[in-house]
Each structure stands twice: as C-alpha cells, then as structure tokens.
Amino acid sequence: MRILLIASALFATAAVSSPVERDGWVVMETRYSYQELIDRVKSAARANKMGVVTEAGPTEAAAARGVTIPGNRVIGVYNNIFAVRMLEASESAMIEAPIRFYVTEQEDGTATLSYKTPSFIFSHYALESPEVMRIALDLDPIFESIAKTAAE
Template identity: 45%
Template sequence: MQRFTGLLSIFLFISSAAHALEPRAGWVVHDTDKSFDELVEAVREAVTTAPIAIVTQASASDGARAQGHTIPGNRIFGLYRNDYARRMLAASVAAGIEAPIRLYVTEDVDGTASLSYKTPTTVFAPYFDEGGDALRELAAELDSVFAAVSESALAD
C-alpha cells in the first residue's frame, strides 16, 4: 500500500505541474489550442515582425530529453533590444538584472500549450523609485510590445 501511495503522490505531483499556469498578479496567461511546438514556432515568427528580439532561450524539456527523460514541453524566450537596455540602465542600473524580459511557453496535459509572461511593468516595478518616469515609460512601452507579440503568436 505504501508503494501505491508513493506512486500516486508522484503522479499527482507530475500531473499538477503539467497543468496550465494559473493566473497571478502581474502575469498575463494565455491558454491556446496550439500544440507546444506550434506555439514555440508562432512566438519565433511573431518576434520577427516586432520591435524586439529573442536574445536568450532555455528549455528544461530539451535538457531532460538530452538526458533520456521526458517532461512536458517548456521554453523560455528572453526578449529585449539594445536600445531598451540603454534606456533601462540610464534610469536604473539595478533594473538591469531583470533583462531580458521573459516569455514562457508551457505544454499542458491535454496537448495544448500556454503562453505567459510577467508584464514589464510588474518586472520593473521594484525599481520605479530609483528609475522614475523614464523607467515607467519604458515599462509601459514594453507592455505594449509584449502584448503585440502575444497577440501575433496567438493568432490562427
């Protein structure tokens, strides 16, 4: 019985971890009908027409696969641009730790995928006292850029 309970606990943990992200303060979460691979490609395509670039990528699922494990797909895209970085750093050097701002694609248990991100305003909020209006304006501009990238990636 203990073995069954242990296996059940592991299964419940894995299945709950693979569900769509829950909405949370400062986050935008979009559930989609797209598969994980389709949504990853849609994000890449959306960025090509946006005023931002993919400057980093990371994927725990790719790393797990390389080690012989299978976990639900996930990919983090770090999006930014050098002129955004210069403006951010002119306003707040401390805010530099937040760049690039991330967009997150996760595979859901039903085979679809979700697209989520913390709004740039949320990401930079801890630095607003130091960065003032310049950082607030940059964050608002980036909120619009991230919304446009998401809208484009989600379009059919």
Template identity: 50%
Template sequence: MFMKRLISFGLALMLSAFVAHASEGFEAPEGWRVIGTEKSYPDLVAALRAAVKKEEMGLVTQASATVGAKSQGITIPGNTVIGVYRNDFARRMLEASIPAGIEAPIRFYVTENTDKTATLSWKTPSFVFEPYFDDGGDALIGLAEELDAIFQRIADRATGNL
C-alpha cells in the same frame, strides 16, 4: 559518481513534478498574463519566435526544461522560456536604473497542456520593473509601459489574436 547520479535523478524528478503541474495550465499570478491556445506546443514556440521578430524585438535567450530532461532520458511535457529584449531598451533601462538590469531580458513561458495544446504566459514588463520605479523614476515607468504594449502585441500575434 553514484551520489552525483542520485542528486541528478532527484532534481530531474522534482523538475518533472513542477513541469507536470505547470503543464496543466494555471491562473495568472499577480502581474502575469496567461493565454491558453489551441496551438500545439511546437507551433506556439514557432509562432512566438516569429512574433518576436515581427515586433522587431530580439530573442535573447531560450531554455527548455523539456530538452534538458530528454538529455537525461526523461520525457516531460513541453516547456520553454524565451527571453526577449532589444539593445535600445537595455540602454534606456540602464540609464534610468542600473539595478533594473538584472531583469533583462524579460521572458515568455510556453507550456504544453495535457491535451497537447499550449499556453503562453509572461510577467508584464511593468510588473517586472515595478521594484525599481523609485530608483528609475518616470523614465523607467515609461519604458515599462512601452514594453507592456510590445509584449502584448507579441503575445497576440503568437496566439493568433492579432
């Protein structure tokens, strides 16, 4: 029991360090888009959920390191990952490339900054699916480009740029 608690505490500390770094904002790694906002973390999460719905996509998954840490009595900056997709895209993706299915849903990442504003980031669908383009051909490339535009509109709506 002690060892389990010790491991759990160690993992929580590592997660806290990672999330603290992420909450400071970051430059966009290759294939990512990162948009800083003046919105609070809860407001950006709510705006993202509304934007997903407005663009007629599905909110498929949601996970929050903040909620997980809180359940262990640890406070960390806001951190939520929201997986977005839609079944018609899933069917088209799988028709083009079965291996590409591991990448769905595609995720948005909302992080709280030290000044209590929030940042929205995501890997573009084209970047996510690029490793499968040889397998999926033009059908997968076209699908990824279509999703790029939708994900950008979702981000623009959520951040107030649309």
C-alpha cells in the same frame, strides 16, 4: 514514509498544468502545439522589432537523460534600444532583462503562453528612477502585441 512523500511531491511536479494567472501575469491558452507556439512567439517578437536573446527549458535535457516531461520553454525577448535606455535609467533594473515568455505544453497537445508584464516586472525599480516606469509602459504594448500575435 518521508521518502514516499518526497517521491510523491517530485512526481506531482512533473504533471501537466498551466501556469496560474496572478498579479502581473498574463496567461493565454492557445490552440497551437508546443513547437508551433514557440515558433509563433519568435516570429511575433521579430515582427515587433524585438530580439530573442535567450531560450531555456528542461524538456530536451530531460529527454536526453531518458526522462519524459511536458514541453516547457522560456524565451527571453528584448531590444538593445530598450537595454540602453534602461541602463541609463537604472543599472539595477537591467537584471530583469530580457523579459520572458513561458510556453508550456498541455495534456491535450496544445500549449499555453504566459508572461509577466514589463510594468509589473520593473515596478520594483520605480522609486529609483521614474524613467524606468516610462520604459516599462513603452514595453507593455509591445509584449501584449507579441503575445496576442503568437496566441491568435
């Protein structure tokens, strides 16, 4: 019985579902396909003078093992100007960079874009240095612009 429950739980995690909006998160359903939205996020990041510094996702690796799962990609975005400012404000806070966008493929072929706002992410370091929140508040409209541009 225990094996059946574990197998059921594993199968349920592979089902398509959108991330749930929660405190500090922005979740945007789009009309774009998974790959189109990935490309749009990268393009919007560059247009906002930010760099794509990391990418990760289990979809392609699973496919290489013969396992099919919905498209799932995390795209880390940042800029060295903000990295240097953040390091000067709080070395500890730098572990949160790059800030990630999350692209998830939906059952209908569209993709959802999600991200945590910089002010939410860096709020945990505000007591360490007020400058951390100033930087986060500078980043909030940039990440909002990237998301809106990508999702429009």
